[in-house]
Amino acid sequence: MFANSLRQGLRTASRSSARAFSTIPARAAARPLGAGVALGAAVAGYAMYEASRSPLLLESKTIAGEKGTASERSFVMIKPDGVSRQLVGKIISRFEERGYKLVAVKSLTPSEALAKEHYSDLSARPFYPGLVKYITSGTPVVAMVWEGKDVIKQGRRIVGATNPQDADPGSVRGQYAVSVGRNLIHASDAFDSATKEIGLWFAPEELSDYEPIAWPWVMADN
Numbered sequence: 335m336f337a338n339s340l341r342q343g344l345r346t347a348s349r350s351s352a353r354a355f356s357t358i359p360a361r362a363a364a365r366p367l368g369a370g371v372a373l374g375a376a377v378a379g380y381a382m383y384e385a386s387r388s389p390l391l392l393e394s395k396t397i398a399g400e401k402g403t404a405s406e407r408s409f410v411m412i413k414p415d416g417v418s419r420q421l422v423g424k425i426i427s428r429f430e431e432r433g434y435k436l437v438a439v440k441s442l443t444p445s446e447a448l449a450k451e452h453y454s455d456l457s458a459r460p461f462y463p464g465l466v467k468y469i470t471s472g473t474p475v476v477a478m479v480w481e482g483k484d485v486i487k488q489g490r491r492i493v494g495a496t497n498p499q500d501a502d503p504g505s506v507r508g509q510y511a512v513s514v515g516r517n518l519i520h521a522s523d524a525f526d527s528a529t530k531e532i533g534l535w536f537a538p539e540e541l542s543d544y545e546p547i548a549w550p551w552v553m554a555d556n
């Protein structure tokens with residue numbers, strides 16, 4: 335019952351999330367997003383998400399790479415306030431300059447179903463309806479996947495504490511935000527959530543596999 339309504343919801347999510355730009359290969363992006371393509375992407379994304387909900391979640395190698403290695407991946411999203419305040423470049427620079435690899439990026443206005451599923455663990459919290467409304471406001475978000483050593487934990491440090499008033503002044507939230515309800519950015523908080531979130535927001539073919547020119551200089555241990 336729940337799975338059916340979720341499946342339906344994610345189909346709707348895929349259909350109604352408006353995409354402005356993306357790392358999808360040009361040929362695929364140029365194709366009109368007909369029902370088949372949209373449904374295919376939704377099914378692929380949903381399959382990855384379903385896999386992330388199964389006991390396979392306990393595995394250390396998933397769509398979020400391999401936990402604890404340079405292939406570890408995190409889902410990072412610049413929220414509508416970050417886009418509206420034109421902080422996208424500054425925020426992306428934090429991850430790039432640290433040495434992390436951008437493996438996927440797209441701008442979209444999430445559907446209500448997608449936003450609700452992303453924040454499903456907070457559905458009982460009083461701020462949940464307002465949170466969903468904020469994420470689906472119509473101003474787009476920038477959804478990204480970043481890769482590199484310890485990117486999940488380090489990504490959370492770059493982002494800062496949930497309440498910007500508690501955030502380190504050098505973090506994104508500590509530098510640019512003051513309100514918990516408008517804290518600019520999301521980053522996965524654990525390997526399991528990165529697995530769920532990357533599978534929910536991206537189809538596998540949207541994730542690029544390449545090596546930045548400085549990769550060995552950034553990731554080597556000796």
Ligand SMILES: Nc1ncnc2c1ncn2[C@@H]1O[C@H](COP(=O)(O)OP(=O)(O)OP(=O)(O)O)[C@@H](O)[C@H]1O
Nearest residue numbers: 456461465495496514515516517519520521522523
């Ligand atoms: N008390 C609150 N009032 C309003 N919004 C809140 C409140 N607490 C959390 N939120 C919103 O819900 C989001 C998710 O909350 P969560 O507790 O998962 O924190 P987080 O993991 O730091 O945030 P995110 O998941 O966005 O990275 C927060 O980033 C914020 O936008």
